[in-house]
Amino acid sequence: MRRLRLRTKMILAIGLPILILGIAGTLYARLMLASISEDELDRRMLSIARDLDVDATDAVLTNDLFALYRAFTAHMAADPDVRYVVLLDQQGASRLSTFGPLVPEGLRAANAASPGVPYSFATLETSEGRVRDLAYVLQQGQPGVVRIGLAMRRLEARVGSLTANLFGLTAATLGVGLLVSYVVATVLTRPLARLADVARAIGRGEAPDHRALHDHPDVGVLTIEFDRMTERLREKETERSWLLAKVITAQEDERQRIARELHDNVGQALTSLTMGLARVERTAGSTEVMSLAAGLRQEAARTLDLTRHLARDLRPSTLDDIGLAAALRAYVEEFGRQHDIDARFSAEGFDGARLGTERETALYRIAQEALTNVARHANAGHVSVVLGTRKGLAVLVIEDDGIGFDIARLLNDANAEAKLGLLGMYERAELIGGTLTIESSRDMGTAVFVESPLEPP
Amino acid sequence: MTTTRIVIADDHAVVRAGLRHILAHEPDFQLIAEAADGDEAVRLALDLRPDVVVLDIGMPGMNGLEVARALRDRAPHIHLVILTVYDDPEYFRQLVEIGVAGYVLKAAADSALVEAIRTAQHGGALVAGSLMRTLLDLYLQRAAPARPAPAPAEPPPGLTGREAEVLTLTALGYSGQQIADRLCVSVSTVETHRTHLMRKLGLKGRAELVQYAMREGYLDRDER
Numbered sequence: 001m002r003r004l005r006l007r008t009k010m011i012l013a014i015g016l017p018i019l020i021l022g023i024a025g026t027l028y029a030r031l032m033l034a035s036i037s038e039d040e041l042d043r044r045m046l047s048i049a050r051d052l053d054v055d056a057t058d059a060v061l062t063n064d065l066f067a068l069y070r071a072f073t074a075h076m077a078a079d080p081d082v083r084y085v086v087l088l089d090q091q092g093a094s095r096l097s098t099f100g101p102l103v104p105e106g107l108r109a110a111n112a113a114s115p116g117v118p119y120s121f122a123t124l125e126t127s128e129g130r131v132r133d134l135a136y137v138l139q140q141g142q143p144g145v146v147r148i149g150l151a152m153r154r155l156e157a158r159v160g161s162l163t164a165n166l167f168g169l170t171a172a173t174l175g176v177g178l179l180v181s182y183v184v185a186t187v188l189t190r191p192l193a194r195l196a197d198v199a200r201a202i203g204r205g206e207a208p209d210h211r212a213l214h215d216h217p218d219v220g221v222l223t224i225e226f227d228r229m230t231e232r233l234r235e236k237e238t239e240r241s242w243l244l245a246k247v248i249t250a251q252e253d254e255r256q257r258i259a260r261e262l263h264d265n266v267g268q269a270l271t272s273l274t275m276g277l278a279r280v281e282r283t284a285g286s287t288e289v290m291s292l293a294a295g296l297r298q299e300a301a302r303t304l305d306l307t308r309h310l311a312r313d314l315r316p317s318t319l320d321d322i323g324l325a326a327a328l329r330a331y332v333e334e335f336g337r338q339h340d341i342d343a344r345f346s347a348e349g350f351d352g353a354r355l356g357t358e359r360e361t362a363l364y365r366i367a368q369e370a371l372t373n374v375a376r377h378a379n380a381g382h383v384s385v386v387l388g389t390r391k392g393l394a395v396l397v398i399e400d401d402g403i404g405f406d407i408a409r410l411l412n413d414a415n416a417e418a419k420l421g422l423l424g425m426y427e428r429a430e431l432i433g434g435t436l437t438i439e440s441s442r443d444m445g446t447a448v449f450v451e452s453p454l455e456p457p
Numbered sequence: 458m459t460t461t462r463i464v465i466a467d468d469h470a471v472v473r474a475g476l477r478h479i480l481a482h483e484p485d486f487q488l489i490a491e492a493a494d495g496d497e498a499v500r501l502a503l504d505l506r507p508d509v510v511v512l513d514i515g516m517p518g519m520n521g522l523e524v525a526r527a528l529r530d531r532a533p534h535i536h537l538v539i540l541t542v543y544d545d546p547e548y549f550r551q552l553v554e555i556g557v558a559g560y561v562l563k564a565a566a567d568s569a570l571v572e573a574i575r576t577a578q579h580g581g582a583l584v585a586g587s588l589m590r591t592l593l594d595l596y597l598q599r600a601a602p603a604r605p606a607p608a609p610a611e612p613p614p615g616l617t618g619r620e621a622e623v624l625t626l627t628a629l630g631y632s633g634q635q636i637a638d639r640l641c642v643s644v645s646t647v648e649t650h651r652t653h654l655m656r657k658l659g660l661k662g663r664a665e666l667v668q669y670a671m672r673e674g675y676l677d678r679d680e681r
Contacts, residue, residue, distance in 0.1 A: 263515060264469075267542060271563050272471030278567050279478070301564045308542060318547045321520055326547035333546070344664035348671040349628065384663035388630050395630030399663045437632045444648055447663075449632045 006192070007185040014181035015174060022170025030163045037155045041081075041132050042121055045148045048075050048082070049119065049136035052148075056087060057140040065096055072098050081154055083131055086147040095144070111135045113145065129153045191219035195226065202230055245431050252315065252361055259311040267311075270304040316364075324360040325350055325387055328367055332385050339375045342382040349388030349395075359452055362428040363387075363396050366436070369421050370398040370448045377418075378402025378446060392454050399447040404440040461578045464490045464505060466498035466524065467513040467540070472563070476511065476540075479567050486574065495519025499527050502535055509558075509574050514541040514548055522548070525555045536577035540570060546591040553595060559583045615657045621675070623650040627663070628670035 052071060059068035072085040076098060086103060087096040092112075094103045111122035111133045119136040130152040138144045191213060201208045213223040277297035284290035311317075312330075319327040325347040336343030354360070367385060374383050380402030388395045410418060422438075425448070429436035434452035463486055465476050473491050480486045489505055492498035495516045502510050510528065514521035525537055538559035539552055549560055559573035562585045573583040584592055616624065619640070626636045637644045660666050670676050 263542075268469045268471060271469065271542065272475065274564060275472070275475035275567070279475075282567070304542070304564060312545075317515065317543075318545060321514075321522060322547050322551055326551070330545055330547050342662070344662055346664035346667045348667050349630070349676060382662050384665075386630065386663050386667050388628075388667065390629050397630050397663060401662075437634070439633045439644075441648075444633075444651075447632070449630065451630075 007182075007189045010185035010188065011178060011181045015178050018174045018177045019170070022167075022173060026163060026166035026170060029166055030159055033162055034155075034159050037159065038132070038152075041150055041152070041155060042134070044079065044081075045121075045132065045134040045150055046119065046136070048079070048085075048148055049134055049146050051075070052085065052087075052146050053136070053138050053140050056138055056144065056146065057142055060142045069096055072096065079150075081150045081152075083128075083149040083151045084147070085149075088145045088147060090143045092145075107133075107147070111147065113137050123152075124149070130156070191216045195219055195223055198223075199226065241431065244427060248362075248428065248431065249358075255315040256320075259314040259317070262307050262311040262314075263317075266307050267304060270300055270307060273300045274304060319360060319364055320357070323352070323354055324363055325352065327360075327364055328385060328387060331364075331368065332371070335371050335375070335383075341375070341380060343371075343385070344383075345385045345387075347387045349386070349390075351389055353389065353394070353454060355394055355452065355454065359394070359432045359434075362432045362434075363394070363450060363452060366425050366428055366448070366450055367396060367398055369425050373418075373421065374398070374400045374402065374446070377405065380445060389454065394452045394454055396450040396452075397447060399445065401445040404442045404444070404446050407438055407440055458485050459578075460485055460487045461509055461574060462487050462489050462505075462507040463509045463511060463574065464488075464492065464498070464501050464507040465511045466492040466495070466501075466516065466521075467511075468493055468516045469513075472513070476570075479570060483571055486571075495521070495524045498524050502528055503532060506532065507535060509536045509538055509577055511538050511540050511570070511574070514539065514543055514552075522551055522555070525552060525557060529556050538570070538573045538577050538583075544585065544587055546588070549588050549591050550595055553592065557582075560588060561585055562587070616654050620650050620654040620657070623647060624654050624658075624666070624670060625675050627651060628667045628676055 055068055055071040059065055076082045084098045086094055089095050092108050097103050110124050113120040113135045122133045124131045124133050132150045132152055134148045136146045198208050198210045214220050274297055277293050281290055281293040284293055316327045318330055329345045332343045332345040374380055378400045380400035383400040386397045426436050429450055432452050437449040440446040467473050480488045489507055490501045492501050495518045512521050512524055528535055536558040539557050540561050542563050544562055558577035559582055561569045561573045576583045633644045633647050636647045660669055
């Protein structure tokens with residue numbers, strides 16, 4: 001939707017001027033026509049008045065008012081706009097009028113020429129519309145004023161009709177203009193829309209072919225720079241993954257080293273201690289010494305056990321020596337004992353393939369993290385860990401019947417610790433070319449699904 | 458009195474010293490050689506042909522498992538007694554599969570070891586007490602069919618066709634969303650089917666579900 005803005009702007013840039021010019025032009029034309037027509041009207045009236053001026057003088061001389069009256073009506077007949085002709089004497093009384101004996105009230109006073117002015121025009125509002133009134137002071141001899149009224153209705157109608165036509169023309173022009181500008185704007189903004197689509201696709205992880213955009217005169221530069229930027233980002237991402245893999249490997253190596261040290265050095269010392277104490281116990285001179293030696297031997301044996309547990313937590317040797325299934329089975333059994341949860345392991349669907357140290361380690365660590373979360377947060381009575389294979393994938397599922405959690409909320413939560421564990425799981429899965437999915441609800445508990453390809457990447 | 462000729466293999470010098478001492482106490486035992494790593498152990502065993510090899514698991518190079526495999530292959534008459542810190546059932550399982558005559562924990566060394574060597578020499582076997590449970594479980598598992606049954610024609614008793622599908626897909630490790638997409642239903646429908654079928658079959662948890670599916674042959678062979 002956003003790209004309409006530019007297009008809308010382009011359309012408005014064409015539409016608005018057309019509209020403004022159209023309206024302005026129409027109004028101007030209307031005013032001009034009205035003005036010209038009114039001038040024309042006034043001139044007609046003046047011409048009639050001058051004619052009547054002569055006729056009136058003659059009529060008085062011959063005392064033939066009827067002839068004057070005939071002149072009045074003749075003018076009226078000749079010009080359909082003439083509404084009335086009235087002859088007023090010096091006192092303003094009506095001597096002759098096309099109205100007959102009754103002259104409409106107020107007409108006399110409506111327009112009067114000031115002294116010294118030969119005539120004056122006025123526009124009267126009447127029940128029939130506007131009427132242009134001329135008060136013409138007779139010049140030729142007889143004192144008096146001729147009043148002529150012209151209905152403006154026809155003129156107004158013509159002006160109105162012209163205005164309407166001009167508006168119509170404006171509208172038509174606007175319509176055509178908008179259509180053309182719409183088409184042009186769409187075509188012009190299409191490369192931008194295309195670039196936006198490309199950006200979106202890249203964001204989803206696709207790689208759409210957009211070489212054509214590179215040559216575009218306007219968007220080409222933008223596209224090229226955009227591609228450079230995505231390339232740089234990809235490189236950074238690769239670097240980051242590489243670094244992360246290195247960090248994890250370093251961590252695993254260190255754990256392995258410490259576990260070995262514990263086994264070799266500490267374990268060796270404790271073992272020899274145990275054996276030595278066993279000898280003391282056997283060859284003890286007195287029961288006192290014997291029981292003391294026995295107690296110490298048990299202490300040493302317990303310490304040895306602790307050390308071995310520690311070493312196994314750090315990095316179980318079964319993982320390297322025997323395999324993932326064995327290591328997981330042992331871990332799950334220990335987990336169940338330690339946390340008093342019904343913990344079951346199944347590798348029935350697993351055909352014993354070895355996945356390579358990195359993959360097996362990653363899966364093991366993910367299971368560890370998932371089970372840690374179960375112990376800490378899930379409040380579960382049962383947890384199942386299932387290892388299997390399917391269509392070229394190794395599949396690991398850790399499922400509990402606990403209270404579940406809101407994944408999205410946890411990922412947005414600022415609480416670093418819980419989020420770190422979760423992110424760590426996702427990262428580990430990604431680093432071995434696998435995927436991690438978590439489904440969690442209050443009713444069904446939580447299930448962590450890990451899929452990892454069997455072939456090396 | 459026949460002498461039992463023994464070779465010991467352990468990477469810890471102190472342990473070897475201790476063993477030396479223990480064996481010296483037994484008149485019918487003769488310690489003929491000591492190895493400090495797996496390769497040496499195999500070489501010595503093949504050269505000297507002892508009656509019993511006392512073998513540690515955690516050794517550099519070839520570990521005890523690999524030594525055991527090699528010796529069972531090439532000198533099967535040699536009795537193997539494992540002496541190790543690992544009471545881990547996994548190692549135990551592996552070694553039982555390979556075929557050892559004794560499994561003794563270092564923590565309980567001396568007396569148990571002597572007895573284990575004697576027992577082995579006489580064709581018997583001795584297993585550390587704490588691992589007897591594991592041994593029995595292993596035996597029971599072996600009695601059950603290991604191979605998956607061929608795919609049955611009908612769905613499990615009492616389940617609808619849909620429930621049977623959900624059973625198979627769940628056993629294969631598909632997520633709720635994946636199953637929903639495949640069957641063109643909603644995730645909550647899948648969950649309902651799952652709850653029903655678990656109840657009908659009396660299964661508690663996914664592990665049991667997989668075991669059941671495997672046993673009854675409901676893991677679709679084409680998928681795997």
